[in-house]
Amino acid sequence: MKRAAMTTVVVVGLAACSFAQSNPPAPQNTQAGQPAGQAAAAPAPTGKRPPQAKTQPEFDAYKAAAALTDPAAQEKAADDFAAKFADSELRAVLYKSAMHGYQQANNADKMMDMSRKVLNYDADDPEALLGVAQVLAERTRDTDLDKDQRLAEAKKNAQRALSTVETDIPTAGQPPDRIEAYKGFLRSEAYAILGTLEYNAKAWPDAEGDLRKSIDAFPQQVDPIAVLRLSIALDNQKRYPEALKYASQAVELTKEGTNAGAAARAEKDRLTKLNSGTEPTPSSAPPKN
Incomplete structure (x- = not known):
């Protein structure tokens, strides 16, 4: 059995460090999603302009939908909102809330x-691109008739997200360090997906490179699955x-007793024997490239 099968399929929460909330970031001094024209003009924001409602009824309907927390209810509310306000900029925001709910x-x-x-409303949204890519990368099987298409889509979306993370995130009113942390998290996810695709294809040097990039992109919250896969990629290169x-x-x-924990401990035991029982000093953070 391949060691990859020993690891759990982990769908990492794309919103774990995100400043994106159920309400979009407020443009200038205007409340998030508030109809345009209800606040004084301010200098143009940097980054992508946050979405806005065009009318008060649209804004009120958005607020009611955004207040929901059950993912099925969020999805239905987003569908109803999209049907009623067919040209609203806030449709993608509500579907993203449902996306987060189902992820959780x-x-x-x-x-x-x-x-x-x-993506139907914002084809460049990096979180949504990664949401699709991650599931395709982790859940595509060798027996799937559309395996090649699914993996190609996963790769394309992850690569696209690495580009749009620089252009498709509203930054107005957000602290620079928070923006950079959010971007770092998304970059880490994108590289982890690319590394997973290469890992599953047994392209060990390529997997090593992208998994290292994933770890380095967001060192404050290292993905244990990426670390384990990096270990196995190096193992397979002797x-x-x-x-x-x-x-x-x-x-x-x-944690001991979890699938990922069992796989990590089995890999460590194997490598300890191969290294004649000599174990390097454990490190709480991965070394830089």
Whole structure:
């Protein structure tokens, strides 16, 4: 059995460090989503302009839908809102809320459905691009008749997100450090997806490169699955001492008794034997490239 099968399929919350909320960031001094023209003009914001309602009824309907927390209710409210306000800029925002809700509920298929609906209204939204790519990368099987198309779409979306993360995020009114943290998180996710595709294809050097980029892009919240896969990629290149270093880190980042934890501990034990019992000093953060 391939070691990849020992790891859990993890759909990482794309909103874990996001400043994006159920309400879009407020443009200038205007409340998020508030109809244009109800606040004094201010200098043009940097980054993408946040979406706005065009009328007060649209804004009121948006607020009511945005207040929901159950993902199924969020989806229905987004559908109803999109049908009633067919030209609203806020349709994608509500579908993104449903996307986050399904992600938190570990419903990957519905998360991907909502991501696709976001992309219907904003084809460059990096979170939605990664939402689709992540599910395709993790859940495509060798027996799928459309395997090649699914994997190609995952790769294309992840690569696209690396570009649109620089252009498709509203930044007005947000602290620069928070914006950079959010962008770093999305870059980390994109590289993790690319690394996963290469890992599953046993393209070990390519997987190593992108998994390292994923770890380096967001070191304040390292993905244990990326660390474990990096260890296995190095293992398959017979670089056992370095592989053991990352296996040890994966053990530190996972809980015993979980699938990921069991896989990390098995990999560490294997590499420890290959290294004649000599274990490098554990590191709480991955070394830089």
